[in-house]
Amino acid sequence: MRQLRIDMTKCNYGRDCNHECEADCATKVFKVDDPALAALHIRDHGDGTGHAILCDQCGDCVVVCPAEALKRNKLGVVMINKKLCVGCYMCIGFCEKEAFERNPDWVEPYKCTACGICVKACPHAALEIVEVPEPAARII
Template sequence: MKIVGKNEEECILCGTCEAVCSEYYFKEDNREKSAIQVSEIDEDPGVDINVCNQCGECIRFCPVLALSRAKSGTVILNKKKCIACFNCVGACPTESMFYHEDAVNPFKCIACARCTKECPTEAIFMEEVEL
């Protein structure tokens, strides 16, 4: 299964990944609408890159079975089934299921790799992991 891997020490907080993601999925440059979110933190290495690791913990919390694993292993949300309860947001161990008041449904990284292609420092990259 492919996930977005990260090397936070390389991150320069340029925000390119957030812009790429929100531009593609929400048609606007708005980090709050990005499925990868980067922030400066006090602890080493000074940067936190928050992106879904496809652990799938959220799946069992969905009341309508809108979350599932695609054949590739990526956890995906079926927006047609989703009833906007945000239980998945509350249950995510890494808080990588995001939400925004403009969007009815929560949103997450589906490992499309767009952000990793644009990252200038290889702080994020596609990584193969065992399911």
């Protein structure tokens, strides 16, 4: 299964790059010129630490989608079928990692699909796409 990972020891929370990875995600993947609408967010806590908000493809959201719009693709990445999504946002409320985003102009939410655009844009090589075993399905 493909998963986006970030090494926070290499990341300096946007102090040099101004979140180039977020900007590339927004413009190349979602076709919007607004890094706030990216599927990846890096937060600086202001005390020399920070964290990333991203989808680790755990798949827990798949079981709560009443429209069955969330499915794993052949690479193990959880994808949203826009034709099936009804915009109930159960996935947003359920995701403990807060990985789902919402564009006010769209019905369906969106999230990281481990495409790798941000990996190429990160000036510190803090992001990478890795292959990991698919986790067991969680029963809710």
